[in-house]
Amino acid sequence: MASSSSSSCNWECDVFPSFSGTDVRITFLSHLIRELDRKLIIVFKDNETERSRSLGPELKLAVRTSRIAVVVFSKNYASSSWCLNELLEIVKCKQEFGQIVIPIFYRLDPSHVRHQTGYFGKMFKKTCCNKTERVKIRWRKALTDVANILGYHSVTWDNEAKMIEEIVNNVFGKLLLTSSKDSEDFVGIENHIAKMILLLDFKCKQGRMVGICGSSGIGKTTIARVLFNRISRHFQGSVFVDRAFVSKSMGIYSRANPDDYNMKLHLQGNFLSEVLGIKDMKVFHLGAVGERLKNHNVLIFIDDLEDQVVLDTLVGHTHWFGRGSRIVVITKHMHLLRSHGIDHIYEVHLPSDGLALQMLCRSAFKQNYPPDGFMKLASESAVRAGNLPLALKVLGSYLRGRDKKEWMDMLLMFRNGQYGKIEEILKFCYNGLNNKNDEAIFRHIAFFNREKISDIKLLLADSELDVDNGLKNLAEKSLIHEKCNTVEMHSLVQEMGEDIIRTQSNEPGEREFLVDSKDICDVLQDITGTEKVLGMSLDMDETNGLHISEHAFQGLDNLQFLSLFTKKGDLGKESSLHLLERLDHFPRKLRLLHWELYPSTGMPREFHPEHLVKLQMQRSKVEKLWEGVHSLSALKEMDMWGSENLKEIPDLSMATNLETLNLGACSSLVELPSSVRYLNKLEMLDMSFCKNLEIIPANINLQSLSHLNLSGCSRLRGFPSLSTNISSLSLDQTGIEEVPGWIENFTQLRLISMRGCEKLCPSVKSSLPNDSIPRVELNFINCINLDQEALLQKLSVFKRLALSVLSGEEVPSYFTQRTTGTSLTNIPLLQTTLSQPFFRFMACAAVDSGSISISHFSFVIEVSCRFIDILGNHFGSAYWPLYLSTAPLGSHLVIFNCRLPLNEDNAYLAKRDYDHVDIQFHLMGDCSEFKLKGCGIRLCEDYTPSPDIAAHRQMKSTVDKKRRQMKSTETVQVKVKCGKTERPKKQIERM
Structure with missing residues (x-):
């Protein structure tokens, strides 16, 4: 009998194929593996390992760590003791932990396997020679047992491709229903998963939206998380959108209420970044999701949905997404699903009494049943918890490790009516x-x-x-x-x-924390706060013009956490909170001061920032923060973004633990104080678009500073003096004229962007970082004085150049292979190239942004290579570099190194006679006006064409007719996103 321990296995592969290599490796099996790979099902590949008579420990482990064994019986299967021993291990795994076994009878009568007759039987008898009787009996039993399992008989199928498709769908379905580590602690989860799989209907090739609906605490998110983890790898892209994701995605907008157009754009950008694996994507119209994902097979979960606008913004229609995409929306509001046209809905109901008891026991006893003497106590406790999974989990955790008397005391309180509703049960656990x-x-x-x-x-x-x-x-x-x-x-x-x-009190001013807008308004307007209040959090959008006096914070002596924010992202809006006069003071113990749109030009007359950990006053009207030097050792973050009236930064020499300083868009700032040189823990300094900034201290040699953004500081002339530890340097649209020579020592630098630095001198190339940097992105768009050819020579030394952008109309002559179209063909290929892990070249794409009038735009360039031999066989590889731009209009040259990963089975491919490569460029952008005007490549220095390549080509021409007749191809699909390479998956297609 199969045990239930299968869920405890550490699965390495989805499918282990057992087969006779002489019969099916290059025919049926190659087709089957190709289709499994297309479904992103992980197949164990032995890479033509030399097979011995015994089964080694590595192969045994491969069998045991595969969820499903597919046994391909063919006429010579029994001629191999290896195959028969492999089958013994498969049967053993089936018996021990319920491994799924799928037999396939390839051009073979199943009865011949079952009874060891016919040609199959002859081969079996031959293999049994000189074997002990015990071994023979075990082999026979294994063959009979597996042949008795319902499988696939190729003779009964007219179309082999259809049979393979059916096998793959069967494997896929079984994988979805196979329990795993992520679900073994969730009682009853497999029943939920099975019902969801039916609703998702993966056999349907069209996109589909499915809803999960149920009351709070019933387990909707748990079901969704387990389901997502189980199926997400079978899609080209996936994302789980929860409240935290939406809130985090809002960035400067603070929180998520995307009823504003800009917020919708921002939310879509972060959503696409997650799905496509591309960092910091920006979108500029609300059709971007449909444009980007219409050809992608994606999986999207939206959890804890409360707002129809979020749903409409992210998953407006199924036709936004590619064939086979699945969108799952989780909410307690049925009307949100119905109004969005979602008809396939799984309603989660309370578990049965038996399952509820198991849930409680899992939480209380770490097992599915109560210990001796606890059955009645546990059963009644589950009933008292209303069978609600959340209450069962919390109550079980509370009761964990308690004796019978404590259980009985608790139940007595329930019986007496002290606790009845779910909220009261949760409160009971809090009291415990x-x-x-x-x-x-x-x-x-x-x-x-x-x-x-x-x-x-x-x-x-x-x-x-x-x-x-x-x-x-x-x-x-x-x-x-x-x-x-x-x-x-x-x-x-x-x-x-x-x-x-x-x-705690009927009076809001005497409670620890205030989050209700009416309570906070009353306390501030009526000045009724007391020393008992520790925190206030007010969404100012929920107030209708709040006016407070200068004494509003009187009495709030222990207030430590103050957060006054706006959910809406209208950057030009005025605060709905008004000060009748300048505040007389802030509480001395404040550790969090988060006040967006602060309405006064001055801070309170009495302000002591010594305890502040976070100072966040985005888009404030303040002109000056404080006078003099204060002890600011607690301060970790200071964010004054968008405070256009801020004229000076106070002395920060005592803020020795400050890590983040955001002064972006503080357009009245003229200089950065010299005290910043004492910020030895500062990691990020953002002064972007401080358009009046002229002075940077002579030496900001801060060892900890890794990110500096001075973009848009148009009056800044001198290059800042920095530590060699800097990794990201943004200097777009500054007045900098020269890049100093010492920047070549910046070995940690990953990004230097100087778009629109029109005064930059031509000799910048001599100052670029050296080639020891493993990966760097350079941007010199609209730097009109640059010596382009000299710069290209410098760029060629970067073996891991991520990206470089220059202004230009045509692909420079530096690129030896170039065209005004999108394809480069018949590039000579070194015969030994495929034995290398990468095919490397520097690529250039000439991109025209047309006449669009937006300040930001983005696009992706896809580069694909097709390596072709004299018979027409070929395999391909693809690379997607990303380019995000804030540049003005015009033509741009995007230059990058391509490192195309070759097939994981390089030894096999090296045997092929590939002699040339075709390279295709493809542009995908947010705007239809983007044009790819030309492209070019330059092979890297370590690549030299074979000397006999011309003779080889002549030989190739003699088989052109045969090549046209051949329809077989081999492909390798490789995705490289932001420099990270996914493991290539071999695919074989026979037409």
């Missing part, structure tokens, strides 16, 4: 926290939900709370969970936490 520290951490997390754990620790560092242990204990009690350095609390648990805080 072991100490005041954990309770306080819980209330803080209800305020800081979905914030970075590192930020929470910094903000609470000055308190007496044990944050690490508190978070650990809350996670063990299932009241929070940690994901990607972010702490998340379920919405029901957060609401319960906010309710607990409300019960």
Whole structure:
């Protein structure tokens, strides 16, 4: 009997094929593997390993770590003791942990395998010679057992391709229903997955939207996460959009409410970046998703949907996406699904009493059943929790490790009516926290939900709370969970936490945390705050013109966290919060000061920033922050982006722990104070579009500084003095005239962008970083004085040049192969090239942006190569560099190194007689006015054509007729996104 331990296996492959190489390797099996690869199903490949009589430990491991074994019986299968021993291992895995076995009888009668008769039987008897009786019996039994499994008989199929398609669909379906590590802790999950697989209907070639609907806490997100993890690798692109993703995607917009056009664009850009694996994509019209993904087979999950606008913005129609795409929307609001035209909906219902008991036991006892003596207690507890998965998990975590008496005491309180509703059960678990520290951490997390754990620790560092242990204990009690350095609390648990805080007092000004807009308005307008208030978080869009006096913060002596933000992204809007007069003070203990659109030109008369960890005042009207020198050792982040009235930065010499300083778009700033030289932990300095900035301190030699952005500082003339540790340097549209020679020592530099630096001298090429840099992106668009040819000579030394952009109309003569079209053909190919891991050349694309009048645009250039032999056989490889531009209009030259990964089975390909290569350029952009005017390549120095290539070509011409008749091709698909190479997958196609 197969055990249930299959879910515990560490799967390495999806499919292990067992076959006779002499019969099927280059025919049927190659077709089957090609189709499996196309479905992104991982197949174990032995790469024609020399087979011995015994089965080695590596191959045994390969069998055991494959989810499915496909056994291809052919006439010579039994002639190999290797195959028969392989079959024994497969049968053993089937018995031990339920490995799925699919037999295929290729041009062979299944009864001949079952009874070892006919030619198959003769081969079997021959192999059995000199074998012990025990071995013979085991082989016979294995053959009979596997032949009795329902499989595929090729003789009954008129079309072999159709049979292969059916086999692959069967394998794909079984993989989706195979449990794995990600699901073994979720009771009943496989039943949910099976029902979702039916709704998704992967046999349907068209795109499809499916909904998951159910009440809060019922397990919708759990189902979605497991399903996504299981099927996402079978798609060309995938993304799981949750609340944290949407909020993070808003960037400077603070939070997610994309009812504004700019927000929709920003959200779409981040969405496309995630799906396509391309960093920092920007879009400029709301048709970008459809344009970019219409030919992509993608998987998209949108979780915890509350807003129809998010749905419309990201997945407006199925025709936005390629054939076979699947979109899954998870929400508790059925009307959102219906209004979007989603008819395939899976409604998640409460689990049965039996499953609910298992869920509770899994949480309380780490097993699916209660220990002796706990059955009645556990059963009643599950019923009291209303069978709701969230409540079962939280209650089980609370009861973990408790004895019978504690269980009975809890149930007695339930019976007496003290706790009945789900919210009350959650509150009961909160009351069961072991100490005041954990309770306080819980209330803080209800305020800081979905914030970075590192930020929470910094903000609470000055308190007496044990944050690490508190978070650990809350996670063990299932009241929070940690994901990607972010702490998340379920919405029901957060609401319960906010309710607990409300019960602290009938007066809002006497509660720890305030998040209700009416409560905050009352406290600030009526000046009723007290020292009990620790935090305020106000969405100013929820207020209708709030007017407060200069004494608004009087009494709030212990206020540490102040966040006044706007969800809407209208950069030109005015604050809905108005100061009647300049504030007289901010509380001295403030650690977080986040006030967008701060309405006053001056800070409070009494302002003590000594405790600040984060100062975020984007788009404020403030002209000056504070006078004098303050101890700012706690300050980690200072963000004044868009504060156009800010005229000077205070002395920051004591901000020795500052890591991020964002002064972007502070257009009134004239100079950066010399005190920045003391910021020894500063990592990012952004002063982009400070259009009046003229002075940078002579020596900002900060060892920690890795990102500097001075783009748009048009009055800046001198190149900043920097540490050699800088990795990203943006100097677009500055007045810089010369790049100093010492920049060649910047070995960490990955990006230098100087677009539109019209005064840059021609000799910049002598100052470029040296070729020891592993990967660098250079941008010199509209630097009209540059010596282009000299620069190209310099660029040629960069073996890992990511990207270089210059202004220009035509592909320079430096590129030895060039054309005004999009294709380069018949480029001589060294016969030994395919034994190398990469085919390398420098590429150039001449791109015309036409007459478009936008400040930002983006496009992708796809370069594909086709290596062809004298008989017409070929394989291909592709590379996608990315180019994002903020340049003015005109023609551009995009130059980059292509390192095309060759097939993983290079030894096999090297036997082929490939003699030339065709290269195709393809442009994909946001705007139809983009044109590819020409392209060119220059083979790298380590590549030299074969001396006998001409003779080889003459021989090739004699077989042209045969080549036209041949219809077989071999392809290799390779994706390179932002310099990261996915493992190539071999594909073989026979036509």
